[in-house]
Amino acid sequence: MTDLPDNVVITRLDALVNWCRKNSLWPMPFATACCGIELMATGASRHDIARFGAEVFRFSPRQCDLMIVAGRVVMKMMPVLQRIWLQMHEPKWCISMGACASTGGVFDTYAVVQGIDRFIPVDVYVPGCPPRPEQLLQAIIDLQEKIQREGTASGREAFRRRQPPRALVEDPRNPRLVVAGPPLFASSGDEAASDRPAGSETSAT
Amino acid sequence: MASPETLQKLKERFPEAEISEFRGQHRAVVPAGIVHDVLKFLKEEVGLALIIDITCVDYLYYPNARDRFGVVYIVGHPETAERMIIKTFVNDPAPTLPTVTDLWEGANWLEREVWDMFGIRFEGHPDLRRILLPEDFQDHPLRKDYPLQGRGERHNIPVVTRDLG
Numbered sequence: 508m509t510d511l512p513d514n515v516v517i518t519r520l521d522a523l524v525n526w527c528r529k530n531s532l533w534p535m536p537f538a539t540a541c542c543g544i545e546l547m548a549t550g551a552s553r554h555d556i557a558r559f560g561a562e563v564f565r566f567s568p569r570q571c572d573l574m575i576v577a578g579r580v581v582m583k584m585m586p587v588l589q590r591i592w593l594q595m596h597e598p599k600w601c602i603s604m605g606a607c608a609s610t611g612g613v614f615d616t617y618a619v620v621q622g623i624d625r626f627i628p629v630d631v632y633v634p635g636c637p638p639r640p641e642q643l644l645q646a647i648i649d650l651q652e653k654i655q656r657e658g659t660a661s662g663r664e665a666f667r668r669r670q671p672p673r674a675l676v677e678d679p680r681n682p683r684l685v686v687a688g689p690p691l692f693a694s695s696g697d698e699a700a701s702d703r704p705a706g707s708e709t710s711a712t
Numbered sequence: 713m714a715s716p717e718t719l720q721k722l723k724e725r726f727p728e729a730e731i732s733e734f735r736g737q738h739r740a741v742v743p744a745g746i747v748h749d750v751l752k753f754l755k756e757e758v759g760l761a762l763i764i765d766i767t768c769v770d771y772l773y774y775p776n777a778r779d780r781f782g783v784v785y786i787v788g789h790p791e792t793a794e795r796m797i798i799k800t801f802v803n804d805p806a807p808t809l810p811t812v813t814d815l816w817e818g819a820n821w822l823e824r825e826v827w828d829m830f831g832i833r834f835e836g837h838p839d840l841r842r843i844l845l846p847e848d849f850q851d852h853p854l855r856k857d858y859p860l861q862g863r864g865e866r867h868n869i870p871v872v873t874r875d876l877g
């Protein structure tokens with residue numbers, strides 16, 4: 508190792524890829540209520556989400572990897588939210604911002620979904636009504652730690668969640684979407700468990 | 713608030729209307745059978761030509777209420793800002809009123825909202841569909857006998873997990 512040139516660092520590829528990913532999160536602002544105002548404030552100059560590399564808000568899910576659900580989601584909006592989530596590319600993450608998105612908040616009524624995590628995966632929850640921009644920034648910092656810890660360059664962890672491997676089929680609810688279908692190979696539960704390396708995280712929501 | 717002339721004209725033409733005043737607001741309670749005639753008269757002969765709102769009140773569990781639904785029409789005068797409230801009552805089963813979309817095109821969505829939330833049918837409405845709630849919703853949620861937290865509609869959504877993505 509003594510002949511390693513200057514300015515050369517050796518690291519794991521996964522760590523490098525995760526470092527790139529966590530410092531260039533592109534948020535999809537799903538802002539439905541007053542939390543959206545705080546989300547905008549987070550993006551504005553005083554709080555400046557650009558310090559964390561996440562300033563590129565895109566309104567197309569195809570270009571995003573971080574969904575920020577800011578505000579209450581009603582049951583009529585939930586299929587829209589799910590569709591946008593499915594349109595985002597892996598690797599992707601989700602922040603549930605505020606009391607309403609996380610639990611329904613004070614809106615315990617027939618129309619309001621009591622926490623989006625009942626219907627889509629959530630990585631980080633932000634408490635508050637609405638949360639301060641600092642809280643959202645803390646959530647992004649926490650998410651960055653999670654990304655650095657968990658991701659792999661090849662997306663093995665995303666594949667591993669999908670035990671056993673599945674065929675891609677049309678979504679029965681929406682023929683224009685392609686989703687994971689039935690298992691490709693018949694296998695018992697024990698085999699599927701033994702495929703996982705010891706100690707790997709498989710409880711991704 | 714309505715001008716004395718308006719109230720006088722209404723009294724002469726429709727003696728069965730019960731006109732009352734509360735804090736400067738005038739309202740006339742009329743039988744459901746003549747509500748369309750009353751509104752047409754107010755629009756065409758009195759000048760209250762603006763439909764401001766159509767809404768509804770459910771008097772279920774209300775003390776001393778004789779009827780279940782009170783449908784409220786608020787009409788206004790576009791020049792004098794005069795206002796008048798016309799109220800009528802309908803009952804279960806199948807509460808129905810004649811539509812006023814032939815008088816005001818703008819009543820279309822207002823009546824759809826009343827249908828959506830209270831289940832009052834408007835006979836002759838050109839397109840009486842739900843306007844706010846999903847099309848497959850089964851109930852009329854602003855009725856007092858509908859539970860606040862619903863009948864499971866907010867939970868009856870397919871779940872998207874990571875391995876679907």
